[in-house]
Amino acid sequence: MKNLFLTALAVISASIGIVLAADHIDAPAVTSTSSDITDFYAFQSPESSSNMVFVVNTQGLMDPTASATAAFDENVMIQVNIDNTGDFVEDLVIQAVVNDGKLSVYGPVKPTSTGLMGMVETDATVTTTDVTEYGKTASIGSKNGIKVFAGPRDDPFFFDLVAFKSILAGTATGFSNPGADTFAGTNVMSLVVEVPKSMLGSAATLNTWAVTKRKI
Amino acid sequence: MKNIIRAGSLLFIAFSASFLTSCDKDDDTNPFEGLTYQQEDQMGRPAINTVFVATADKDDFNETTPSAMSGKYATKFQNQLMALNAGYTTNALGMDAATFSGALATDVLNVATSGTTTFFDGINVLTGRTLADDVISTELLLIFGGPDGSANPNLTDDNVDANDKAFSNTFPYLASPH
Known part of the structure; x- marks a missing residue:
C-alpha cells in the first residue's frame, strides 16, 4: 500500500514538476520575476484587536547579498483583494506601488473595476513612506489609523521542502525528525499594511487574496 | 507712471506665477494615474497552486479570478487529491x-473580523493566517491524516514547527532580514 502510495506520489511529482513552497516560484510565468508572490497573510493586529494586518511577500529565496540590492519593481502593483459579500469578487482593494524609493498605499477603496486588469485608485486615501533599505530601521507610514511598510524582511515561511521533494521523488518514505527549514536564512521583499477593521465592512468573515499586476 | 508700470508688472507677474503654479500642478500629476495594470500572480491559501495545480495550468490558475476557480478547477483538484492520497476518505x-477539493479550488484566504485569526491553532480553523502558523503541517494533516489525523503519520508533519527568526509584536511584525 505504501509503495503504491509512493508510486502515485512520484507520478504526481513528475506531472506537476518541481514542487516548491507556499507560493514561491509557483508558476512558469512569474518564477524569478519581481511579481512572484511568495506568501500572503491576514491576521488581527497584535497591537490592536480593532485592526487587521495584511502581509504580501514577493521575490523569495534571497540570500543576504541579494537582499542588499533588491528592489521593488516600479512597474508592479501589489494588491490585496477583499470580498466582504461572499461572491469571491473584490469589493475593496488595497494597492501598493513604489516610485523613486517611496511607497504609496491606496485604499482600502472600492475598485473602479474588478478582475485581472486594473488601475491605481489614485483618488483614494494614500498612505506613504520611504521603502526601507536593507539594514536600516523600518520606515513606517501612517494615516487615518492605517500603517504601511515595505522593504526586505526575513522570510517568515518555514518548511522542510527538501524532505518533501525526497518523498515525492520516492527516495524517502516520510519526513525526518527533526526537520530542516529550507527557508532559514532567506529573505523576501515584504509589504505590510495594517488597517482599522472598520474600513473593511461589516462581514463576519472576509475572503481575501493577494495579486500582483504589471503595468502594460 | 513708473508706479503704474510697476503695479502692472507686479500684477502680471502674480498672474503668471499663479498660472505657472497651475501648470506645475499638472506636471506633478500622480505618476500612477491613468496606467493600466495586468495581473501576473495571485495567492490565497498557502501552497495551493504549488500542490494542486498541474504544470500546464499554473499560469492559467494565476490568471483565473476566484469567482471562476471552482467551476474550472474543482474536478482537477479532486483528481490531484486522490492521486496524492489514494486512500483519502475524509479529513479531520x-x-x-469533493467537499475538500471544492473548498480549496476557490483559492481565497478566509479571515474572521473578530476573534482569533489563525490557519489552525488546535481549536480555530481557517480564520486567517498569522506569521507563526504552521500552515504546511496543517495542510499535510488535512490531505494525508484521515478522519482523525492519525493516518500516514510520517507524512503529516514536516517537523519544522517555527520560523528561524522570532517575530515582533509591533508593526511591521516580520523579523529584520538576514
Whole structure:
C-alpha cells in the first residue's frame, strides 16, 4: 500500500514538476520575476484587536547579498483583494506601488473595476513612506489609523521542502525528525499594511487574496 | 507712471506665477494615474497552486479570478487529491474528497473580523493566517491524516514547527532580514 502510495506520489511529482513552497516560484510565468508572490497573510493586529494586518511577500529565496540590492519593481502593483459579500469578487482593494524609493498605499477603496486588469485608485486615501533599505530601521507610514511598510524582511515561511521533494521523488518514505527549514536564512521583499477593521465592512468573515499586476 | 508700470508688472507677474503654479500642478500629476495594470500572480491559501495545480495550468490558475476557480478547477483538484492520497476518505474537518477539493479550488484566504485569526491553532480553523502558523503541517494533516489525523503519520508533519527568526509584536511584525 505504501509503495503504491509512493508510486502515485512520484507520478504526481513528475506531472506537476518541481514542487516548491507556499507560493514561491509557483508558476512558469512569474518564477524569478519581481511579481512572484511568495506568501500572503491576514491576521488581527497584535497591537490592536480593532485592526487587521495584511502581509504580501514577493521575490523569495534571497540570500543576504541579494537582499542588499533588491528592489521593488516600479512597474508592479501589489494588491490585496477583499470580498466582504461572499461572491469571491473584490469589493475593496488595497494597492501598493513604489516610485523613486517611496511607497504609496491606496485604499482600502472600492475598485473602479474588478478582475485581472486594473488601475491605481489614485483618488483614494494614500498612505506613504520611504521603502526601507536593507539594514536600516523600518520606515513606517501612517494615516487615518492605517500603517504601511515595505522593504526586505526575513522570510517568515518555514518548511522542510527538501524532505518533501525526497518523498515525492520516492527516495524517502516520510519526513525526518527533526526537520530542516529550507527557508532559514532567506529573505523576501515584504509589504505590510495594517488597517482599522472598520474600513473593511461589516462581514463576519472576509475572503481575501493577494495579486500582483504589471503595468502594460 | 513708473508706479503704474510697476503695479502692472507686479500684477502680471502674480498672474503668471499663479498660472505657472497651475501648470506645475499638472506636471506633478500622480505618476500612477491613468496606467493600466495586468495581473501576473495571485495567492490565497498557502501552497495551493504549488500542490494542486498541474504544470500546464499554473499560469492559467494565476490568471483565473476566484469567482471562476471552482467551476474550472474543482474536478482537477479532486483528481490531484486522490492521486496524492489514494486512500483519502475524509479529513479531520469531516470533508469528503469533493467537499475538500471544492473548498480549496476557490483559492481565497478566509479571515474572521473578530476573534482569533489563525490557519489552525488546535481549536480555530481557517480564520486567517498569522506569521507563526504552521500552515504546511496543517495542510499535510488535512490531505494525508484521515478522519482523525492519525493516518500516514510520517507524512503529516514536516517537523519544522517555527520560523528561524522570532517575530515582533509591533508593526511591521516580520523579523529584520538576514
